[in-house]
Amino acid sequence: MHFMQALQQAWTRNHSLVCVGLDPEPTKFPAEFHDRPDAVFEFCRAIIDATADLACAFKPQIAHFAALRAEDTLERLIAHIHAKHPGIPVILDSKRGDIGSTAQHYVSEAFDRYGADAVTINPYMGRDSAQPFLDRADKGVILLCHTSNPGAADLQDLDVGGKPLYQHVAQIIARDWNTHGNCALVTGATWPEQLAEVRALIGDMPLLVPGVGAQGGDVEAVLRHGRSANGTGLMINSSRAILYASNGEDFAQAARTATQALRDTINRYR
Numbered sequence: 001m002h003f004m005q006a007l008q009q010a011w012t013r014n015h016s017l018v019c020v021g022l023d024p025e026p027t028k029f030p031a032e033f034h035d036r037p038d039a040v041f042e043f044c045r046a047i048i049d050a051t052a053d054l055a056c057a058f059k060p061q062i063a064h065f066a067a068l069r070a071e072d073t074l075e076r077l078i079a080h081i082h083a084k085h086p087g088i089p090v091i092l093d094s095k096r097g098d099i100g101s102t103a104q105h106y107v108s109e110a111f112d113r114y115g116a117d118a119v120t121i122n123p124y125m126g127r128d129s130a131q132p133f134l135d136r137a138d139k140g141v142i143l144l145c146h147t148s149n150p151g152a153a154d155l156q157d158l159d160v161g162g163k164p165l166y167q168h169v170a171q172i173i174a175r176d177w178n179t180h181g182n183c184a185l186v187t188g189a190t191w192p193e194q195l196a197e198v199r200a201l202i203g204d205m206p207l208l209v210p211g212v213g214a215q216g217g218d219v220e221a222v223l224r225h226g227r228s229a230n231g232t233g234l235m236i237n238s239s240r241a242i243l244y245a246s247n248g249e250d251f252a253q254a255a256r257t258a259t260q261a262l263r264d265t266i267n268r269y270r
């Protein structure tokens with residue numbers, strides 16, 4: 001199924017705009033995992049199984065796996081999501097971007113090796129670097145626009161011919177790059193005014209919005225400024241606030257409770 005179709009169905013089926021981020025950090029795992037050889041898989045699988053019916057997507061962050069030499073674990077987790085929770089799209093967060101011939105290998109990495117439904121990429125090398133991803137019409141291409149970190153303003157807010165760079169990026173992607181209708185943009189929850197500016201430029205294109213939870217973004221402001229005309233259009237990501245809601249034996253139930261609370265708060269403002 002196409003990513004955009006799967007996302008829309010998951011928004012409706014689970015009545016949820018929550019994207020559960022999978023950012024494993026073994027030092028934060030409950031004590032029971034500390035001497036288990038397959039701890040990363042078992043911890044993430046427990047989180048996935050506890051939250052799948054409350055989420056519109058899962059977003060594993062690749063560096064968290066690669067730094068642990070756990071790429072095979074990431075493959076198995078994505079296969080687990082597809083097998084046990086079919087219809088919940090998986091966004092591989094790898095923020096790739098390179099010359100076209102190399103980008104082609106990143107395309108294979110995301111979609112052929114890992115079996116992801118969508119991938120985050122960095123558009124700042126220009127259209128030819130994004131084209132191999134854009135050509136995969138059935139896959140989601142989620143491009144950085146205005147990121148959640150404090151330094152987002154250093155470059156993304158620079159004035160380029162009367163408007164900030166991130167607005168130019170949003171406009172060019174919506175107008176010229178989205179020929180297959182498979183693009184989405186990343187806009188951080190920590191920058192609500194910029195979120196509103198982006199939404200005004202792109203119509204109903206989906207936004208991946210990280211920055212609620214551990215980074216302190218305001219959920220109500222995200223909805224007010226970012227929702228699309230029909231009250232969807234958002235994948236609101238939370239990673240640490242869900243994964244590490246408890247470091248006790250109740251960690252999976254605590255992750256479920258945190259996901260449910262975020263979903264309910266979001267739904268109040270839709």
Ligand SMILES: O=C(O)c1cc(=O)[nH]c(=O)n1[C@@H]1O[C@H](COP(=O)(O)O)[C@@H](O)[C@H]1O
Pocket residue numbers: 021023061093095120146147148149186187188210211212213214215237238239240241
């Ligand atoms: O592309 C991303 O997912 C991303 C973009 C961005 O601007 N800010 C951002 O925090 N992220 C990712 O979103 C997740 C946020 O994690 P928490 O702050 O723990 O919810 C991390 O995996 C980040 O790498």
